[in-house]
Amino acid sequence: MKIAILQLNFTVGDITGNAEKIISAVKDAASSGVDLFITSELALTGYPPRDLLLNKSFIEKTWQAASVLAKSLSGYPPLLLGVPEANTSGGGKPLYNSAALLKDGAVSRVFRKTLLPTYDVFDEYRYFEPAEPSAALELSGLKIGVTICEDIWNDRDCSPLHLYKLDPLEKLFSSGIDCIVNISASPFFLGKQKIREEMLGKIAAKYKIPLVYVNQCGGNDDLVFDGRSCVFSADGKLASRAKPFSEDTLIVDVPGSSGRREPYIELPEEEIWEALVSGTRDYAAKCGFKKVLLGLSGGIDSALTAAIAAEALGKENVFGVLLPSPYSSKGSIDDALALARGLGIKELKVPIKGVMSAFAKALRPAFRGCRKDTTEENIQSRIRGNILMALSNKYGALLLTTGNKSELAVGYCTIYGDMSGGLAVIADVSKTMVYRIANWLNQKKGGIIPQNSIDKPPSAELRPNQTDQDSLPPYEILDKILYNYIELHKSAEEITEMGFDKETVVKVLSLVKKAEFKRKQAAPGIKITDCAFGTGWRMPIAAKK
Numbered sequence: 001m002k003i004a005i006l007q008l009n010f011t012v013g014d015i016t017g018n019a020e021k022i023i024s025a026v027k028d029a030a031s032s033g034v035d036l037f038i039t040s041e042l043a044l045t046g047y048p049p050r051d052l053l054l055n056k057s058f059i060e061k062t063w064q065a066a067s068v069l070a071k072s073l074s075g076y077p078p079l080l081l082g083v084p085e086a087n088t089s090g091g092g093k094p095l096y097n098s099a100a101l102l103k104d105g106a107v108s109r110v111f112r113k114t115l116l117p118t119y120d121v122f123d124e125y126r127y128f129e130p131a132e133p134s135a136a137l138e139l140s141g142l143k144i145g146v147t148i149c150e151d152i153w154n155d156r157d158c159s160p161l162h163l164y165k166l167d168p169l170e171k172l173f174s175s176g177i178d179c180i181v182n183i184s185a186s187p188f189f190l191g192k193q194k195i196r197e198e199m200l201g202k203i204a205a206k207y208k209i210p211l212v213y214v215n216q217c218g219g220n221d222d223l224v225f226d227g228r229s230c231v232f233s234a235d236g237k238l239a240s241r242a243k244p245f246s247e248d249t250l251i252v253d254v255p256g257s258s259g260r261r262e263p264y265i266e267l268p269e270e271e272i273w274e275a276l277v278s279g280t281r282d283y284a285a286k287c288g289f290k291k292v293l294l295g296l297s298g299g300i301d302s303a304l305t306a307a308i309a310a311e312a313l314g315k316e317n318v319f320g321v322l323l324p325s326p327y328s329s330k331g332s333i334d335d336a337l338a339l340a341r342g343l344g345i346k347e348l349k350v351p352i353k354g355v356m357s358a359f360a361k362a363l364r365p366a367f368r369g370c371r372k373d374t375t376e377e378n379i380q381s382r383i384r385g386n387i388l389m390a391l392s393n394k395y396g397a398l399l400l401t402t403g404n405k406s407e408l409a410v411g412y413c414t415i416y417g418d419m420s421g422g423l424a425v426i427a428d429v430s431k432t433m434v435y436r437i438a439n440w441l442n443q444k445k446g447g448i449i450p451q452n453s454i455d456k457p458p459s460a461e462l463r464p465n466q467t468d469q470d471s472l473p474p475y476e477i478l479d480k481i482l483y484n485y486i487e488l489h490k491s492a493e494e495i496t497e498m499g500f501d502k503e504t505v506v507k508v509l510s511l512v513k514k515a516e517f518k519r520k521q522a523a524p525g526i527k528i529t530d531c532a533f534g535t536g537w538r539m540p541i542a543a544k545k
Contacts, residue, residue, distance in 0.1 A: 002035050003034070004034040004250070005038055005212065005214045007040070007214060008043065009216065009246075010046040012047070016065065019072075022081070026073055040184060040215055041097070042084060043083070044066060046220060047220065048185070053127040062084060067107060070102035071105050071106075073105075079101070080146065080181065081099065081100045081102055082183050083098055083099070094127070095128050096128060096129055097116070098110045099111040113128065113131060114130055114150075119163070137181075143176060144180075145172035147168055151182070157202070160199065169207070179211070180203070181211075185225060197230060200230065218282045220286070222525060222527050223527055224279040224526060228262070229250055231252045231254075240259030240261055241261045246278075276429075277308055277311045289396070293397045294388075294400040298334070298335035298339075301407075301434060306343060306345060310343045315344040316344075319345065319346045320346065320347045321348045322350070323387060326353050327380075339453065352387070378414045384418065399422055399423075400422070400425050401421035403418060405428050406478055408519060408533055412472060420523075422523055424523040424526075427526070431458070431479060435454060439454065481500055487531040
């Protein structure tokens with residue numbers, strides 16, 4: 001039989017738009033002799049719908065749309081559709097996470113998700129009731145085991161996760177199946193594809209049956225979905241792979257599993273770049289913005305953010321704003337202008353010296369007797385934040401913040417200042433990775449980021465001769481400590497035992513804890529690591545440090 005994998009970019013809450021996208025994809029592929037179409041998890045609502053699922057009328061509208069969709073596709077081959085389903089049993093959570101089979105103009109049956117993740121960015125048990133594995137779908141002489149995302153992530157022999165007592169695959173296989181289909185909404189993080197494909201290949205080889213996996217693509221809030229839907233043959237070998245980070249329809253023969261195979265993205269810098277471009281493009285578009293703006297300091301972070309924005313939205317839709325103070329060096333101003341002109345984005349210069357003087361005059365009586373400290377430095381940042389927000393309001397453009405993960409981790413950022421904005425594009429990218437991506441980008445696109453922005457010591461330029469390393473350890477050391485603490489959850493003692501200076505480790509971890517209140521008020525950032533400061537980070541603010 002021929003299966004068409006519909007790898008689409010859905011918008012959360014846009015039930016009508018998502019349905020229309022599915023109909024268009026089905027009609028485009030119908031002439032290929034397809035026997036079954038499959039979408040990703042919760043395709044009709046978009047994923048993740050989060051607390052929209054608590055709205056009863058939203059669920060009713062979604063199910064009504066599924067019925068309308070079935071009638072619209074009457075005469076076409078069956079469609080396996082990801083959709084929330086009301087739990088009418090009278091007990092348990094109000095919903096099931098389901099795959100509905102649309103056939104002959106109606107919803108003919110449903111398959112329900114068994115394993116409900118509650119870790120990292122997932123909180124499915126808040127909404128859904130776990131279900132027993134469904135009986136196989138018999139179609140075109142094949143018995144297909146239908147699973148939903150997490151249901152394949154608990155195999156004791158193949159999966160890196162073992163969080164549940166039940167393995168739905170074992171139960172399905174014991175009932176006799178010829179093929180596994182998994183509809184997923186699997187968020188991206190660096191290295192996820194390798195983990196995913198290794199597991200899927202092992203599962204196919206273990207059960208000696210083909211495995212068909214569909215994922216969505218595009219960005220929703222802080223999450224990016226990388227697509228790369230794939231098929232493995234019964235010997236565990238990759239037979240087909242869809243495009244990364246873009247919509248695609250992949251048609252495969254099962255059990256033969258022959259089909260197109262898109263190449264693997266080898267470099268982590270390229271993979272992160274693709275994820276950030278996809279996430280920025282979709283966040284802006286799905287929030288209703290056609291234009292973005294950002295402050296240009298002449299530094300590496302704002303340069304990379306500007307390059308991402310230009311790629312995502314087109315250079316004509318990006319404003320680069322220079323906000324020089326008396327402490328801004330001529331070199332930084334020149335670097336910012338060179339970047340803007342190299343990218344071809346619009347540039348605007350708003351000096352802040354006069355505003356700084358007005359603040360100093362207004363605060364002089366209240367500050368009398370006090371020494372200058374970071375207060376005055378933060379005022380500069382907040383002046384810039386206010387101006388950028390004013391321009392955002394006036395131009396109807398989304399303000400992008402430019403801080404990286406290293407800075408956000410240790411609080412090296414000013415709340416209501418450089419943290420002001422609607423999207424923190426590189427908030428999950430460490431400083432050392434920022435440099436790596438910038439160098440890769442220059443090699444690929446011919447030096448669009450000024451070399452001086454890469455080579456010069458990083459500085460906020462809030463006082464004369466300031467550099468980041470005045471108060472922070474070198475970034476190559478800082479980022480290793482942060483990685484072990486944030487992503488590997490190691491203690492200060494464990495990190496010190498790895499050879500890092502104890503005093504430095506204690507200081508860095510203290511800074512991370514003290515900055516939690518800032519992160520709670522930060523703009524959403526695009527997740528590209530296994531542990532980001534986003535919806536999956538649930539640290540308390542008021543806690544004993």
